[in-house]
Amino acid sequence: MATLTVELGERSYPILIEANLFNHPEVLTTHLTTKKVVVVTNDVVDTLYYPVVSQALKGYEVSKIVIPDGEQYKNLQIFEMVISKLLEMSAGRDTTLIALGGGVVGDLTGFVAASFQRGMPFIQIPTTLLSQVDSSVGGKTAVNHPLGKNMIGAFYQPKAVLIDTNSLTTLPDREFAAGMAEVIKYGVIYDADFFIWLEENQQSIKHKRIAALQYMIARCCAIKAEIVAIDERESGLRAILNLGHTFGHAIEAEKGYGIWLHGEAVSAGIVLASVVATKMNWLEASEFSRIESLLQAFDLPTVAPSDMAYDDFVRHMRHDKKVQDGQLFFVIPKGIGKAVVTNEISEEVLRAILS
Structure with a gap:
């Protein structure tokens, strides 16, 4: 397993990279500080990888929110939908969000985590090459506006970035x-x-x-x-x-x-x-x-x-x-x-x- 660290003082966090990371539940649970977990994913990744991630979270109170797949859905309407779902679930700062998907899921989930109740923990599990090498690292979170990309967002760092390179085998x-x-x-x-x-x-x-x-x-x-x-x-x-x-x-x-x-x-x-x-x-x-x-x-x-x-x-x-x-x-x-x-x-x- 390759292990890197983003050095940001008390907000530092690890990046873990391995071909079979999904097969090691402890890698995920080590970075959880809450018993409640909400996985945000899209309707493609949900079928492919949510079952194995939810299996790794046995013993935790796990829910999921599924958004449509595509850059056109990284917007304020979907942001509001995710917020509404979290309110319906009575989620709070005692809840960890897990972004399971590509850059759209990661950017949107991170912005929700930065905004909901002024901040809740979140973990990035990027499943596309673009999100693994770029958008999941560094704490840039955002949604798009018709007049400009990533115009509405915040700098907000995850607790960890967990990369299973095997997810690239299902990538178009x-x-x-x-x-x-x-x-x-x-x-x-x-x-x-x-x-x-x-x-x-x-x-x-x-x-x-x-x-x-x-x-x-x-x-x-x-x-x-x-x-x-x-x-x-x-x-x-x-x-x-x-x-x-x-x-x-x-x-x-x-x-x-x-x-x-x-x-x-x-x-x-x-x-x-x-x-x-x-x-x-x-x-x-x-x-x-x-x-x-x-x-x-x-x-x-x-x-x-x-x-x-x-x-x-x-x-x-x-x-x-x-x-x-x-x-x-x-x-x-x-x-x-x-x-x-x-x-x-x-x-x-x-x-x-x-x-």
């Missing part, structure tokens, strides 16, 4: 590929050696070989844990984790949440950010080619929607959380392994790229 190929966009992102922004490892281990990853998956997920979590420990609330360094997201969130909002998967939109966004970097002479053409090729190797889109114009992008990007004093800030790679947050991108450059 498209969703696995979408998760790879976030994986590749870590190599681009922070770790050139990891980027090389991804280039050299494409086949092992595609065939979901356990050793490759465990190393890959652990490395992504380690990078994110290191960054979050330095900058928990995204006042500086943590912003580089948003490479591709300013463009990507605009695509998601414009096309409709769930039409483009989050990772697919991020992939196109990474390429757009890399085009900006080449135009500013921050990224060599050969490095751009390697980034684009690695994304394409995992069947990810590297071109934005053809029916989105400059004005479509800017309308949504104006709602980006990195906007300060009316200025747009972008995460841009400065070579593979390093990224910066900058407002130096001119309108002329943006129009040339997004037209």
Whole structure:
């Protein structure tokens, strides 16, 4: 079992990664401090993994709340529904929420945990690649608004993140590929050696070989844990984790949440950010080619929607959380392994790229 720690003082918590984690009930129960447990999941994961998780919780008072599957359901209406269910169950601070599912379930459950009675404990059990390498770690919780993604939320850390890599065997190929966009992102922004490892281990990853998956997920979590420990609330360094997201969130909002998967939109966004970097002479053409090729190797889109114009992008990007004093800030790679947050991108450059 790979074990990492997100170092946040008294709010520190472990990330545990193993191929058969669901077969070890004690790994879950060790992190429970309440006898009441409510599992929040979606209607797909409910059938696949709720039975084994509920079996691991024998002796606890366990309930579940099932939400629809899909990014379009990460909204205030579903948030209110979950709150109402908790009230009907007489849940309180003596109840632990368990987020069992992908990024939508994790983000929404975390926001509920942060908000309900001003805070209740919760545990992340991510079941998609994207949630395992990114959204389950770091305490960002949120729901979407029609005008912008993740606009309503809170920073709220879980008690633990428990990752069973076997859950990836039931993940559709498209969703696995979408998760790879976030994986590749870590190599681009922070770790050139990891980027090389991804280039050299494409086949092992595609065939979901356990050793490759465990190393890959652990490395992504380690990078994110290191960054979050330095900058928990995204006042500086943590912003580089948003490479591709300013463009990507605009695509998601414009096309409709769930039409483009989050990772697919991020992939196109990474390429757009890399085009900006080449135009500013921050990224060599050969490095751009390697980034684009690695994304394409995992069947990810590297071109934005053809029916989105400059004005479509800017309308949504104006709602980006990195906007300060009316200025747009972008995460841009400065070579593979390093990224910066900058407002130096001119309108002329943006129009040339997004037209």
